[in-house]
Amino acid sequence: MTVRVRFAPSPTGYLHIGSARTALFNYLYARHTGGKFLLRIEDTDLARSTEESTRSILDGLKWLGFAPDEEIVFQSDNADKHREAARRLLAEGKAYRDFTPKAEPTDANVKEAIKERARQQGGEKNFRDNPYRELSGEESDARAAAGEPFAIRLKVPDVRTGSDSDWALPTGKTSFEDQVYGLQERDYAETEDLVLLRSDGHPLYNLAVVCDDIEMQITDVIRGQDHLTNTHKQLLIYMALGVEPPRFSHLPLIMAPNKGKLSKRKHGEVVSMTTYRDAGFVAAAFRNFLALLGWSAGEEKEIYSLDELIKKFSLEGIHRSNAVFNFHEGDPKRWTDDKAIWMNAEYIRTMPLADLLPLVKNELKANKLWREEYAPDGRALVTSISSTKSQEFEATTEMGERPESIAIDRPTHGSHDWFVRTVDLIRARFFTLKDFSTQGRAYFSEDFDFDAAAVAKNLAKFPELQEWLPELAGRFEAELGELGVAGGEDLPADKLPLTDACCADRFFEANIETVVKAFAEEKGTKLGVIMNGARTLLTGVAVGPSMLSVFETIGLERTLMRLRSKVAWNIQ
RNA sequence: GUCCGGUUCGUCUAGGGGUUAGGACACCGCCCUUUCACGGCGGCAACACGGGUUCAAAUCCCGUACCGGAUACCA
Numbered sequence: 001m002t003v004r005v006r007f008a009p010s011p012t013g014y015l016h017i018g019s020a021r022t023a024l025f026n027y028l029y030a031r032h033t034g035g036k037f038l039l040r041i042e043d044t045d046l047a048r049s050t051e052e053s054t055r056s057i058l059d060g061l062k063w064l065g066f067a068p069d070e071e072i073v074f075q076s077d078n079a080d081k082h083r084e085a086a087r088r089l090l091a092e093g094k095a096y097r098d099f100t101p102k103a104e105p106t107d108a109n110v111k112e113a114i115k116e117r118a119r120q121q122g123g124e125k126n127f128r129d130n131p132y133r134e135l136s137g138e139e140s141d142a143r144a145a146a147g148e149p150f151a152i153r154l155k156v157p158d159v160r161t162g163s164d165s166d167w168a169l170p171t172g173k174t175s176f177e178d179q180v181y182g183l184q185e186r187d188y189a190e191t192e193d194l195v196l197l198r199s200d201g202h203p204l205y206n207l208a209v210v211c212d213d214i215e216m217q218i219t220d221v222i223r224g225q226d227h228l229t230n231t232h233k234q235l236l237i238y239m240a241l242g243v244e245p246p247r248f249s250h251l252p253l254i255m256a257p258n259k260g261k262l263s264k265r266k267h268g269e270v271v272s273m274t275t276y277r278d279a280g281f282v283a284a285a286f287r288n289f290l291a292l293l294g295w296s297a298g299e300e301k302e303i304y305s306l307d308e309l310i311k312k313f314s315l316e317g318i319h320r321s322n323a324v325f326n327f328h329e330g331d332p333k334r335w336t337d338d339k340a341i342w343m344n345a346e347y348i349r350t351m352p353l354a355d356l357l358p359l360v361k362n363e364l365k366a367n368k369l370w371r372e373e374y375a376p377d378g379r380a381l382v383t384s385i386s387s388t389k390s391q392e393f394e395a396t397t398e399m400g401e402r403p404e405s406i407a408i409d410r411p412t413h414g415s416h417d418w419f420v421r422t423v424d425l426i427r428a429r430f431f432t433l434k435d436f437s438t439q440g441r442a443y444f445s446e447d448f449d450f451d452a453a454a455v456a457k458n459l460a461k462f463p464e465l466q467e468w469l470p471e472l473a474g475r476f477e478a479e480l481g482e483l484g485v486a487g488g489e490d491l492p493a494d495k496l497p498l499t500d501a502c503c504a505d506r507f508f509e510a511n512i513e514t515v516v517k518a519f520a521e522e523k524g525t526k527l528g529v530i531m532n533g534a535r536t537l538l539t540g541v542a543v544g545p546s547m548l549s550v551f552e553t554i555g556l557e558r559t560l561m562r563l564r565s566k567v568a569w570n571i572q
Numbered sequence: 573g574u575c576c577g578g579u580u581c582g583u584c585u586a587g588g589g590g591u592u593a594g595g596a597c598a599c600c601g602c603c604c605u606u607u608c609a610c611g612g613c614g615g616c617a618a619c620a621c622g623g624g625u626u627c628a629a630a631u632c633c634c635g636u637a638c639c640g641g642a643u644a645c646c647a
Contacts, residue, residue, distance in 0.1 A: 191643095
């Protein structure tokens with residue numbers, strides 16, 4: 001039988017991290033086994049379910065890339081079938097009408113109230129002492145016909161009397177082999193006569209789940225460990241309905257840093273998937289992070305592509321202990337789990353450029369930094385230029401020799417190739433996609449801010465730069481500008497200036513280096529002072545790639561403008 | 573209270589009778605360097621506790637502690 005799993009969130013909030021991981025594991029299991037991944041929205045609690053929440057969950061799943069293989073099931077659409085099942089169990093004597101008036105709902109602290117009640121009952125609990133449990137069929141029917149409201153409860157076998165257990169196991173306990181936690185057993189006496197149908201006719205969770213899982217032909221239920229006791233209740237319903245239950249796998253929970261419950265109310269947006277999407281996370285990176293929270297392939301490897309996850313995923317690799325989602329409240333720089341941030345940065349700097357480019361494009365577009373020249377003629381943002389990472393490395397090790405490919409490929413400023421090269425250059429120090437429009441803004445726009453700390457460290461401390469940097473601009477213009485004379489006549493062939501539509505055909509790293517070094521020497525200052533001052537003026541920030549590449553990437557024209565600008569000098 | 577789970581560095585985890593208990597993140601140091609949150613090298617840091625079983629226990633068994641989940645006419 002082919003595997004059919006479902007992810008079944010209730011739409012009472014956004015998709016949070018725990019649900020997202022449950023969805024991921026279901027998805028991976030389905031793909032690994034060649035089965036189907038289904039989605040069911042559990043909206044039976046009309047009072048708490050919202051359409052907005054459903055949309056938010058769908059958004060989160062879409063971002064993560066988990067598309068269901070069949071149409072989405074809305075549980076509320078099946079309410080009639082659930083009622084029908086309850087009536088059937090009633091008719092068969094496996095359930096009974098409970099005419100006890102509905103208790104007033106305890107307002108705020110439901111959980112606490114329940115706990116308190118249970119504590120007071122102590123060991124004296126008896127789930128079979130409902131006065132309506134053994135009401136005769138005639139009287140029950142009569143009272144119902146008279147319009148008296150009632151809930152329908154499952155008649156869980158009473159092991160003391162041994163009666164009404166013909167449909168249940170004689171062992172007196174429900175048991176199942178959990179794929180993660182192993183054999184699970186629970187005495188019937190520990191399970192109450194759970195309500196199947198509310199007195200207002202609404203089916204309740206456990207009944208709805210069982211009916212829908214049967215209807216959807218679910219073979220494997222993979223869900224949070226908080227459902228462990230529900231499983232015993234549901235097993236009873238399966239038995240009463242006379243249907244073979246699916247396999248069950250329960251997942252360890254994801255906890256807050258204090259090992260307490262991770263809640264939407266208390267922890268807010270740090271647990272919401274859309275937060276990560278909006279914060280510039282790469283979906284593949286977050287998926288990767290999620291996969292390693294409670295699961296391991298048993299090897300020393302951290303980065304997994306989706307295909308690898310699918311290939312290696314197994315229920316055996318799921319842990320039994322809860323995992324802590326280690327974010328740091330009140331620390332803006334470490335607002336979420338360090339490892340998630342690292343993983344995202346790792347993806348940004350190592351993922352194939354062809355995959356990264358569209359994400360950067362979206363980010364730039366959203367910030368009005370995108371220019372159509374970056375992707376002319378609707379050309380896909382895929383490039384023949386491969387990452388220069390390794391080439392850069394060689395360039396610095398082989399005595400500054402410039403690899404041929406780079407010299408030849410030096411693209412026109414603002415072109416598609418320039419865009420690709422620039423993204424590749426600046427991504428090494430970025431953590432999120434947002435960085436492309438913030439830290440990296442100066443590469444794509446004249447309208448960028450100056451980081452006060454950078455100004456203080458690299459400009460304010462060296463007032464002489466206020467004269468020197470514009471002077472450097474003049475030097476660039478004279479020596480490397482259109483009419484200038486190249487600094488080194490005896491440069492090797494691959495370093496000779498290229499003829500280029502751009503005005504700055506001599507403005508590339510080797511020449512820039514010559515000019516700046518001579519300039520620093522002439523001023524009797526350390527090269528770093530000039531470079532860092534220029535960096536701040538050119539990019540607004542104190543961090544970035546090698547300044548020589550920055551000069552070249554920004555281009556002569558803009559370099560001159562920025563070196564001569566007084567704007568940054570007025571910032572304190 | 574009761575039932576059910578769990579416990580290896582701060583966090584995510586590998587290992588499951590004999591290991592210098594491994595990796596990753598974070599942190600610290602050094603190197604590289606014109607800056608840097610890139611990179612390289614190194615360091616700090618863990619088997620909850622107590623009893624057994626065994627030649628040998630982080631690993632198996634029992635207990636204790638602690639943590640978590642469940643205990644609704646919520647899902």
